[in-house]
Amino acid sequence: MSRSLSERVLALAGVVQALAQVRRIAETGQSDASAVQTVLDSVFRIDADTPQAVYGRAADLAPGLRLLRDYFNKETGDDGLPRLALAVLQLERRFVGETDTAAAVASGINEIAAQAETAGSTHPEVLSALGALYADTISHLRPRVMVQGNPHYLGQPGVVAEIRAILLAAVRSAVLWRQLGGSYWDFLFSRRAMADAASEWLR
Secondary structure (H helix, E strand, O other): OOOOHHHHHHHHHHHHHHHHHHHHHHOOOOOOHHHHHHHHHHHOOOOOOOHHHHHHHHHHHHHHHHHHHHHHOOOOOOOOOHHHHHHHHHHHHHHHHHHHHHHHHHHHHHHHHHHHHOOOOOOHHHHHHHHHHHHHHHHHHHOOOOOOOHHHHOOOOOHHHHHHHHHHHHHHHHHHHHHOOOEEEHHHHHHHHHHHHHHHHHO
């Protein structure tokens, strides 16, 4: 198995882990703190030497890796998460092509980084800042990522901010996946190899 394919699976797990938490928050108002912290931390690790370093360590992506393994092994009947992931991968293509938007996001992340380092990436003020950055930039691109859930929670500003912040993290992982050579061909011809790679990371 090529190292690049294995690393692409890690980045894809970052996308899936983020989006699984987006759905959980939208439906219940609650998230898995450690799973969220892993993907939010990755937003600020722009110059990491390896994909593993982007996420701290591969073990912290175990929730996303398990979802990915089960999807490629056709062991899940949930088609909502794959649809959301596809929307994010499509959005990433538009995002990297909009240089002004990409520059604004990079600048915004740099401005928030010091606060995140001091207070932590999951601090409410950091979530609010990241959420506002997403709302001001990426959310204007098409296709828009439509998140469905419980209206009670989706009407709460704090919940909306956290969802937007995590969507920003999902786009960050999608960018990494593409930088590592990821393409839609992977889903057509490398499903078995990606399932094996996910299982390997989980060992």
